[in-house]
């Protein structure tokens with residue numbers, strides 16, 4: 001399996017099954033998609049901004065729900081295997097992405113059968129962890145471990161992005177641009193700055209560009225503006 005990133009803004013995600021697992025998937029997708037959860041009962045947990053619809057589709061009725069909401073992705077999260085089977089079949093017929101919550105392991109998967117990874121977000125950095133659908137508890141454990149390692153990565157991405165835009169604006173040649181950006185991401189001092197406070201990317205950007213507009217990262221090199 002190969003991980004990919006999907007943008008679900010302006011899309012609908014349909015979750016069938018309103019237990020704790022349906023709720024967890026609903027919360028995840030509700031951060032950018034319209035999420036509809038269909039279930040006869042709903043667990044007493046947070047469903048994010050999802051719309052909750054009380055109904056218990058029979059297997060042969062699941063396709064009607066796909067027709068009604070035309071989702072980009074369907075989650076099969078009921079405790080009824082036949083209903084989950086029917087959701088997967090309907091999604092495949094319609095060419096819609098489908099996540100099946102009650103199956104792991106070495107299944108016959110279509111490329112539309114997607115696995116939901118454990119995710120660490122340090123916006124705009126996203127790290128997804130999967131065990132290839134074999135050991136989800138390990139994905140969760142590794143996610144918790146990585147949260148610490150990745151602290152500051154979002155601020156670093158913001159700083160790098162701003163620095164490379166500025167270097168492009170100044171027509172700094174690609175080789176030198178690459179060196180400056182690589183030095184920046186490898187600098188323990190900059191990581192410390194980024195980890196010690198919110199919005200410290202601004203500080204790092206100022207450190208790279210000295211107040212007179214020259215590049216402050218490498219004192220042995222002359223200002224590229226002068227060399228060109």
Ligand SMILES: C[C@@]1(CC(=O)O)c2cc3[nH]c(cc4nc(cc5[nH]c(cc(n2)[C@H]1CCC(=O)O)[C@@](C)(CC(=O)O)[C@@H]5CCC(=O)O)C(CC(=O)O)=C4CCC(=O)O)c(CCC(=O)O)c3CC(=O)O
Pocket residue numbers: 024025028099100101102103104105114115116117118119129130131132133134135136137139140143
């Ligand atoms: C295949 C997959 C399909 C899918 O759902 O996409 C799947 C399937 C199953 N999970 C089961 C159980 C558990 N799942 C978790 C937790 C998570 N499960 C997630 C993903 C996935 N779970 C996909 C594979 C991901 C990969 O590749 O690693 C995470 C990462 C993402 C998310 O769901 O949001 C989220 C952690 C999020 C986080 O915290 O970061 C825990 C831990 C806990 O609850 O503490 C347990 C209990 C421990 C255990 O049983 O292992 C069962 C058995 C059910 C039963 O026996 O009843 C099945 C079905 C089966 O095994 O057949």
Ligand SMILES: NC(=O)C1=CN([C@@H]2O[C@H](COP(=O)(O)OP(=O)(O)OC[C@H]3O[C@@H](n4cnc5c(N)ncnc54)[C@H](O)[C@@H]3O)[C@@H](O)[C@H]2O)C=CC1
Pocket residue numbers: 016017018019020021022038039040041042043055056057058077078079080083100101102103136
């Ligand atoms: N992927 C994962 O991370 C995990 C998956 N699971 C599996 O996922 C399934 C769901 O887990 P839980 O939420 O804990 O189960 P649960 O039993 O608490 O919830 C199932 C929900 O499905 C609803 N439901 C039943 N028939 C339905 C129908 N015809 N249409 C719509 N909704 C219907 C029920 O009312 C209930 O709200 C379980 O079968 C379990 O094997 C369990 C734990 C973790």
